[in-house]
Amino acid sequence: MLDGRIMGLDIGDKTIGVAVSDIMGITAQGVKTIRRESKKKDIEELKNIIKERQVNKIVSGLPKNMNGTLGPQGEKVLKLCELIKEETGLEIDFWDERLTTVAAERSLIEGDVSRKKRKKVIDMLAAVIILQGYLDSKSKF
Template structure:
């Protein structure tokens, strides 16, 4: 069984989602408040061990023309740190529009702006992971 973790990496937070044991659906787990790379990786390690994650899918923000901007560069650096720290497969997933889709879903569900701010990154991680899982079917 392969459990996959999806990450939406931002400057202030990391949205975390994990697949079900069969790898069909993505569930939002938490939004990690970023304190520093050591603490971020420590928290991710707890999640990886707790859910027995075998693969990490990191959302790579690209510009609409497919190029990688400053935020994408930061995500690439973070991904390298993940690869060095954990001995599991780490993949990049084009995350264009995932945050927009997550925001729309939350607005449609009539979630208040304040609450949306708290869960948007976790939801974006769910969209990233679900996109990856769907592509595997």
């Protein structure tokens, strides 16, 4: 049994998709897509969500190359997560996010969501997929 919620992040260069688990740690819900401005502002916005939603752990998608190695994007994610950890004091786990954006895009297309709307929610949905995968892996059911 978890106490508090887990926040899922899909960190990109322009946006950060944010999802939060329910209190039981069973389901992930999309919260928002943060338009990135500066590290300071991005982290402030995350801290507000953490406080508001009583988050006590973070799971960030970690982009890897198809062969499992870490590329430049993965390095950027690790660096930002280090800052987030310093600022929030929360533990951060990483989840292999290969193909999560592809999965998010596919489910939006299947749901007949217009291209313009897809662009707005794809990162948030990717965060939901990352967090849900993590929650499912920890599930005792």
